[in-house]
Amino acid sequence: MFSRSLYQLQKVSRSSRLYRHDSSISSKHAVLAAFQSLLHNRPYAATPQPTVSVSSLNQTELAKFAAIADSWWDVEGPFKPLHVMNPTRLAFLRSTLCRYFGKDPFSAKPFEGLKFVDVGCGGGILSEPLARMGASVTGIDAVEKNIKIAQLHADLDPAASSIEYRCTTAENLVEEQMEFDAVIASEVIEHVADPAEFCKSLSALTVSNGATVISTINRSMRAYATAIVAAEYILHWLPKGTHEWSSFLTPEELVLTLQRASISVEEMAGFAFDPLTGQWSLTDDIGVNFIAFGTKKKSIV
Ligand SMILES: C[S@@+](CC[C@H](N)C(=O)[O-])C[C@H]1O[C@@H](n2cnc3c(N)ncnc32)[C@H](O)[C@@H]1O
């Protein structure tokens, strides 16, 4: 019910601005720069040749998380939306990953025997339940304070204390030649310096025939109205300035970016918030918050 065929997504992508042809773009780097400038709504300059960033770090974004790191486990604090969204994203992860890896979704530890990395894990809100579901979890974050808080919290629960937390980046783990059955980056890609390079790192960390899962916010007018204006300025769920609308990716852009990084998106779902119950649920509507499940097939390059 929640799946969308890649064919449908590609059809949408073909009509999107990512496919516009510019004859002044000749080299691979220039194409990448043009692609990035389109993603960020920044003007594209053909010369001089840009240096391709190898770091996913955006220091301004990291400072925002460092400033509120003490509140990761305050369920009424600035990370409340992540706490409330947790059961819904876990339902998607349980269903897609169990189906893909041939695991029983109804067992107590459905992810037993699987190695996951939670990239941009923050205080470990997602890493902990994944570990309790049996996965061998590595949680990484670029902010040292986040990792310290994640470690302290995980130490309170023997079922979560197996998580290996490290203050590092996806690209550093690639250099260490680490690989995982599933690479998960939830609510992170909208905060990185270079989404295309970030996706390449996530792909490199994914074992051949493994899975990559990304959740983020759509660059839609509805997302501007709800995820920024309502959540930050009216309801004060998040500190003002948490999100930059221009840093969001549309689902079509995410699919294309992952495809260029050898990850084929096979399933997508939206998250819908019900203001009456205060709960999130999975939906076909990917207009605001959405999550994509992809796989790394040997044949795609
Ligand atoms: C919105 S939080 C999401 C936390 C966690 N994934 C969750 O959903 O509960 C984004 C996190 O990504 C981290 N982050 C941002 N850019 C990063 C990067 N380039 N590499 C690693 N972590 C990064 C931030 O420090 C922050 O903890």
Ligand SMILES: [Mg+2]
């Ligand atoms: Mg975010």
